[in-house]
Amino acid sequence: MKKIFILIYFCLFCYGILCAQDAKKMVVYDEKQGMNQWHITKMLQDRMGFIWISSWDGLTRFDGYEFVTFKSRPGDDSPLENNRVRDIQLAANGDIYCLVDDRWFLFSQSKGTFINISDDENEKLNKVKTKNRLRLTKRKKVQKMGRKMVDRQGNVWFCTPDSIVKTINYRKPAVPFVLRSSDQARYFFVDRSGNYWVSTQKDKSVSIYNRGNKLLGYLTPTGEISKKYVPFSTAVYAIYQHNDGCIYLGTKPGGLYKLKSRKKDFEVQHISLGNDKANSIYDIKADRVGRLWFATFDGIYCLHEGRVEHVRQTKGWKVRCLHFTQRDILMAATTTGLAVGRLSNKTIGDMKFHLHCREPKRVESLGNSATMDILETADHQIYVSTESAGVDKILSHDLLADQLEFKHFDKTMGLQCETITAMAPYRKDWIWVVGGYTLMMLNTKTGEVRNYGTGFFHDQYRYSDARPVCLPDGRWLFGLQNGAFCLSESELSKPGTEQRVVFTGISVEHAPMQYAVAHLRSLTLNKHQRNLRISFSTLDFSDIEAPCYAFRLHEGDKWIFIGKEHTVTLPDMQPGDYELQVRSANSAGVWTPGIATLRIHVTPKFSETIWAVILYIFLSLATIFTLLYIYLYIRRIKRKQHEVLEAYLALLEDKNGVGQEVTKEREESEQIVSTEEDDQMMKRIMQFVDEHLSDAEIGIVEMAEAAAISRSGLNRKMKKIVGLTPAEFLRETRIKRAQQFLLGTSKGVSEIAYICGFADPKYFGKIFRSMTGVSPTEFRQNGGKADK
CATH class of the missing domain: 2.130.10.10 (YVTN repeat-like/Quinoprotein amine dehydrogenase)
Known part of the structure; x- marks a missing residue:
């Protein structure tokens, strides 16, 4: 009889499980999930929603994705002598009091460091701890003190000897639609009488249900409606009522x-x-x-x-x-x-x-x-x-x-x-x-x-x-x-869990992640920092599946969807101000209004500031004006040199008197250049050229001796005064003299070449063409008009 009762109870229990929509799920956190210490002393949840766990390896924070441990490390100036945290209490400002051996310390969430507290505050915390212990002793709950916790979503957390177990209570919104077998549902159809048809693939069934969701039967190949399963001729993929x-x-x-x-069945035509x-x-x-x-x-x-x-x-x-x-x-x-x-x-x-x-x-x-x-x-x-x-x-x-x-x-x-x-x-x-x-x-x-x-x-x-x-x-x-399932609209209209996104970590320029950032509202990057990685969480420990996230960098921008990824990487940020906003979708698929916002200022380098732009514009304008001034100055110098050259050549023409009258003004030794010394030197050169122009053997050395100056000095002086070297000046003078003879006399081209100091008439013709653009004969025929 006892066995019969046990069997009946077991069957009723199984039936209740199959019919119930409420369910539970247990999640185990141990070293494989990131827990670095199995000796846990207490758990609590702060105002923001983080889970804090004290152990003999420091203070650990859990955000739903990773466990982060805060403890003393070499050279970090921490007041902790060891990391055995035996108890934790939530402070009024949201920080965490930590009992290390027999001394209390305050963990600052904004700084991520442990701080010494006064002796009076330490004594007060010890009294509170003793009072709570006595109260729990009377209730025989000393062993469970701090080792069991219920979070804001109603999940139950408790410690085992080697792990933490979280129990999630949830309700399945979907109701399974019972098919004959776990087969693929191929087509659903509601006919005009209100009955609905369901076809499956492998078992080739076509089941028909009335408005009250009662199974009327299975469609047979002959058109009958059978109460028992009978496969149709083949799998039905589409249904349509004409x-x-x-x-x-x-x-x-x-x-x-x-x-x-027909009355009770159908007439089938293939x-x-x-x-x-x-x-x-x-x-x-x-x-x-x-x-x-x-x-x-x-x-x-x-x-x-x-x-x-x-x-x-x-x-x-x-x-x-x-x-x-x-x-x-x-x-x-x-x-x-x-x-x-x-x-x-x-x-x-x-x-x-x-x-x-x-x-x-x-x-x-x-x-x-x-x-x-x-x-x-x-x-x-x-x-x-x-x-x-x-x-x-x-x-x-x-x-x-x-x-x-x-x-x-x-x-x-x-x-x-x-x-x-x-x-x-x-x-x-x-x-x-x-x-x-x-x-x-x-x-x-x-x-x-x-x-x-x-x-x-x-x-x-x-x-x-x-x-x-x-x-x-x-x-x-x-x-x-x-198979298939049914879903009522009332389940879709439920708001789902309220979520608020919280920043959990920030890494600048690929540096190790800084985790004490939950209270951070603004961030300034210096001129050398341009890469940023930020992690976040909804702190919703009831979700079986990670939520979806979206972010944007400015208010009003289009949201960028990143799926279940809970980190954002911002590489090579340009200088300026940003407003990073992150939002999440809850379990009901609705984007919640709890948006996390972080203002980011990227400091520009000097080359990226407005002052640099002004400086670059000023330097560009200064360069343009300088180049323009140099260009105009060179043009002025060249024009002056050309005028001086023409003046001396004209003086030489006047003295030669070929086809022209010698004026009294040019007979006088007027000063052409700015200094008397240079003018005297040029007159000596002009006299030498006039006297030896027909001599093809004269050159720079003879000109320098006539001017009473060194060869290099002559070259430098003439470049300064007329813009030509002595050789170029001598060639220019000879061509000018040849032009005079071509226009003022009837002498032949060869004779003129010899008179002007050219030993080879062909070479004379080549030089003449290169300087005037026409041959000597064409120059005479054109009446002195040259192409150049």
């Missing part, structure tokens, strides 16, 4: 089945679309004139008046979904792109589609060519789900354009999963987005995303391709790879 009330089942690879309702690929039907839709269209793995087929037609262009296409717009535009999601075509009165087989694929160099193109589902909202916005690029919203108004523009919703926009298998409309402005391991909601107006993952369901789900459907009782039915 205007005439007939229900069509698209199967894989059995083709199409038409069900005509229709083959063609080959095995054509008989793999993934979706069924009807246009406004009643023609049925089928998405198959051999393209698009149409059934009208008992005749099956194939759209020839789509042959070989693997089509997963079909959608008709109000303007008779047919859209098809295929594995190679999004096909768009207009219905016409022409032959169905000749219908043309434009296939939109991913374009690598165009951001506005489709995110991924492999498309899964198409959804049009009540306000006629069209969304396309992709195999690995999230959801794309069509922005183009003309769906028949050669190029469509898309807006992408992916992980950068907040989606936790980018493999989107199905979509369904939810409430106004919201749609369901079903991913591989995550259920999401997208707001079509604001772009807000809510992720419902393990933290919300307290379970790990792997979703199937089945579109979610709203059941007659208002619950939503979701398909899984191993």
